[in-house]
Amino acid sequence: MSANRPWTVPVRLDEIPETGLHLDLEADATVRAAVAAASAVNEVPQLMAAFDVARHGRDGLHVTGTVSARVRQTCVVTLDPVENEIAEAVDLVFVPASALGPLANEVNLVTEAVEPPEALIDGVVDLGAIATEFLMLGIDPYPRKPDAVFEPPANADDGSHPFAALAALRSGRDRGRS
Numbered sequence: 001m002s003a004n005r006p007w008t009v010p011v012r013l014d015e016i017p018e019t020g021l022h023l024d025l026e027a028d029a030t031v032r033a034a035v036a037a038a039s040a041v042n043e044v045p046q047l048m049a050a051f052d053v054a055r056h057g058r059d060g061l062h063v064t065g066t067v068s069a070r071v072r073q074t075c076v077v078t079l080d081p082v083e084n085e086i087a088e089a090v091d092l093v094f095v096p097a098s099a100l101g102p103l104a105n106e107v108n109l110v111t112e113a114v115e116p117p118e119a120l121i122d123g124v125v126d127l128g129a130i131a132t133e134f135l136m137l138g139i140d141p142y143p144r145k146p147d148a149v150f151e152p153p154a155n156a157d158d159g160s161h162p163f164a165a166l167a168a169l170r171s172g173r174d175r176g177r178s
Helices: 029-041 126-137 162-176
Strands: 010-014 021-026 043-056 061-076 081-096 118-119 125-126
Touching: 010 126, 021 126, 029 043, 029 126, 043 081, 043 126, 061 126, 081 126, 125 126
Parallel strands: 081 118
Antiparallel strands: 010 125, 021 043, 043 061, 061 081
């Protein structure tokens, strides 16, 4: 486990039978703490993933499933703790990097309906890394308590805005012209 890979569950292409493989994963407390730190949330009390891994052609893999978690964050309005449920669907195809061709790292500016395949490095796919990535994609960047409403502070001093000094100069200049 490292800072950039808090959860690793490697699966090799040659371990996947022709009929496919189903894996139910549940992160332990150490992994959840590392994922929370990497995800910039207060806590991850629950993190699970269910994956179906099947062969895709001769040298590729197709990973489908769900990542579900419960995360504790801080409400951006009240600064109170808030807990959010996350459920993300996963549907990825992995092929050897050589099968991606020379344009694999180029940005595709044409939007396509189908996601391009991911690179299968040394015949291994890391299900823990996939689960962590999809968890991070599902985290609300601005969590709010359901009843939280932002109310800006009352502005008692009209001269406190950033351009108050310029407004005063302008009004003084305008008075000199009359």
